[in-house]
Amino acid sequence: MNAFHRSAALLGLLLLSGTALAQAPAGPRPFDPLESDWKPIPDDEIMIIALTGNRTVVVRLAARFAPAHVANIRTLAHTHWWDGSSIYRVQENWVAQWGDPTNEKKLPDGITESPPAEFEIGAFTPAQTLAKHDAYSTQSGVTADGWPIAGNGSVGWLTHCYGTVGVARDALPHTGSGAALFSPIGQTARRLDRNYTVVGRIIEGMKYMSSLPRSDATMGVYADAKERTGIVSVRLASDLPAAERPHFQYRSTDNVRFAAQIAARENPPGMVAPGGVDVCDVQLTIRRAP
């Protein structure tokens, strides 16, 4: 009897588990991380979005992969540029998008309005490579520091998974400054890979983004300003007083425990096994520092 069945029996309900591994009884298992597998995320790579209604969404910034865009984003947060802006677009099975809904607010000094394209990240060099590829690449895997990546033999890129944060833009070759950001809230948006800049992923509070009311208006842009969700503030953790900063850690993947976790997803015990897992379905776990 595997973890799935135990959980279900415990609850006495007809259930299926999305987190069976996490909920299995305690005890050392091949895929359990060691305490030393948890690594700190720098405070200036943590962006905290406070929505109205005491809802907080936390983004891990991909500073290493999209430095020009993340530099802009840090400036926007540092100057409080997003304070009072909103989530103004929520399109069913596509994206939530936020920033200045008028697109008229002046950007702060120091912003590069058209940064160089950062759609790709150079060679595909994962710490763990997945057994099977997908329809959007010929290679997929995860970096040692917990980012999902794909590649095609010559180049790699960060993938547009659920909860990824990307840079909205209008037309090529302008890549967007980073003032308008979006996150996929339905199935993956992998067809945006290599066409949009990935600048982070939501690591806490995704449930607030995913459960927003959908708009039926064109491209999901709320027709009525009252439908928007207000953004109270956006701050880098590093801009907060030291005592108020939340600290986050990622689970490193360059170890046998993480390889075992991938293997358990690819071939879960007690199930007809697919022998593979999608790059967006690998559990890249983040936690608050204990």
Next chain:
Amino acid sequence: MNAFHRSAALLGLLLLSGTALAQAPAGPRPFDPLESDWKPIPDDEIMIIALTGNRTVVVRLAARFAPAHVANIRTLAHTHWWDGSSIYRVQENWVAQWGDPTNEKKLPDGITESPPAEFEIGAFTPAQTLAKHDAYSTQSGVTADGWPIAGNGSVGWLTHCYGTVGVARDALPHTGSGAALFSPIGQTARRLDRNYTVVGRIIEGMKYMSSLPRSDATMGVYADAKERTGIVSVRLASDLPAAERPHFQYRSTDNVRFAAQIAARENPPGMVAPGGVDVCDVQLTIRRAP
């Protein structure tokens, strides 16, 4: 300039389009359906779920692929068994699940409590096969009547995409009666393929399912009954008075227009093209009969 850029310029906002094809200017294009491509869905394959707050979710039943489970579901709808039940589980990036939250309500006469497994659908025989496979199969495509399918060379199955409706269950080999149903509301739940019975897909009102508040309780089961979303009624369209029945049509896929639509997704103009599309990202369009 492709449809994406036009749309964006039109709106004067930093946007990206999930439905660029649908929103391009009118005119005959290779991927536009002919009127004759639209085929009726039988009324007894349409299940209408009325939620509180005037929210309606419509499910197309996979009667051809899961006949035993769909027979149960028809009996449950016909006897009004679900009326007064609820959506009692909403787990972030996993599923919404509905039925009797107590799991104690007696099933109506005529229900097969443990139908035979209908996890697979026999041979993989799509009308259109996709260019690239994914991590969960070695073949993927769509049936002529608009269902997403995958296969492994010897057997095919319906895929657990966003918005698919599956049968919740507790433990193997019991497959669930169909009284408790679920739908993926985040990334795909493809790892359930061949382990759970797919009985349909949501064809209207998915936005009401996807935007429900997430529960932080174990496996996303609302800890407080007040959090549940009430189900007012569940009816087959065929059980409604003829004048009140909604009629739906699917876009058939066994034609060159649909092949062109897939090709446009696999290699969208003006973008770095992946050369593939995930089976869950093929646009299997449904419309109300004009």
